[in-house]
Amino acid sequence: MASVPQARQSGPAGGAAAISLRGAALSYGDRTVWSGLELDVHPGEFVAVLGPNGAGKTSLVRALLGRQPLSAGTLTVLGRPPRTASRDIGYIPQQATLSAQAMLRARDLVRFGIDGHRFGPRLRTTGVRHRVDQILESVGASAYADVPLGLLSGGERQRVRIGQALAGDPRILLCDEPLLSLDLHHQRAVTELIDARRCSHDTAVVFVTHEINPVLGLADRVLYLAGGGHRVGTPEQVLTSESLSALYGTQVDVVRVHGRVVVVGAPDEPATPPHHPNETREADGVRS
Missing domain, CATH: 3.40.50.300 (P-loop containing nucleotide triphosphate hydrolases)
Incomplete structure (x- = not known):
């Protein structure tokens, strides 16, 4: 135990x-x-x-x-x-069942935590990508940053959700x-x-x-x-x-x-x- x-x-x-x-x-x-x-x-x-x-x-x-x-x-x-x-406010919701075909990647979900509140297209800047990489590393999710969420285990998805919740500081x-x-x-x-x-x-x-x-x-x-x-x-x-x-x-x-x-x-x-x-x-x- x-x-x-x-x-x-x-x-x-x-x-x-x-x-x-x-x-x-x-x-x-x-x-x-x-x-x-x-x-x-x-x-x-x-x-x-x-x-x-x-x-x-x-x-x-x-x-x-x-x-x-x-x-x-x-x-x-x-x-x-x-x-x-x-x-x-960072929000970590209850786990939801995801289809294995869900193509949203781990890094995409964390990115939403940084600029998902903004209207219009999101800028693909080096600074934002670096920030996403930092967050993924801090929650131990770097190894599956580009893996679709539907292919991650429950524990892996929760790490990514924590990263998303922390992205806005x-x-x-x-x-x-x-x-x-x-x-x-x-x-x-x-x-x-x-x-x-x-x-x-x-x-x-x-x-x-x-x-x-x-x-x-x-x-x-x-x-x-x-x-x-x-x-x-x-x-x-x-x-x-x-x-x-x-x-x-x-x-x-x-x-x-x-x-x-x-x-x-x-x-x-x-x-x-x-x-x-x-x-x-x-x-x-x-x-x-």
């Missing part, structure tokens, strides 16, 4: 919050997904977002990206309302289930790349995951969403039988075995209505 990377010894950087939610709520029709959310994420902080299927984890990411309006409360990102296509990284379908080796590689960026550039990280153990040693705090409620705190504060039992309103046992966390007895949430497919793709709650 791969060892878990160690968390930073220093706390999050001070100063203004990179992300701030006050009294935030999100509803679909008469169903409240979460409400009363008070959360500040500071530069250099790693916040893991956990919860069962339909708890609103992906919807939170969409709100931070400016793609999903809140039902109540306020949200600011870098001191202003969230907006789409912000170069200050973001101040915030939003990671939506970046470890899905990856084996332990690639999970470790992906988390180490993200954490290296956090440590070297004081980048704020919001990391949605169904599996806390690969990031347990990295997370400064946990946001656990369930049953329309939430818990925020350090992993030691949130991932306890008492805390999660109160959140779910039923007995939930949190067991720690050889440094791993296993949550037993957490019920599934009701499925989100079909016209909100982004929520139905979320995986179940924390598990080993």
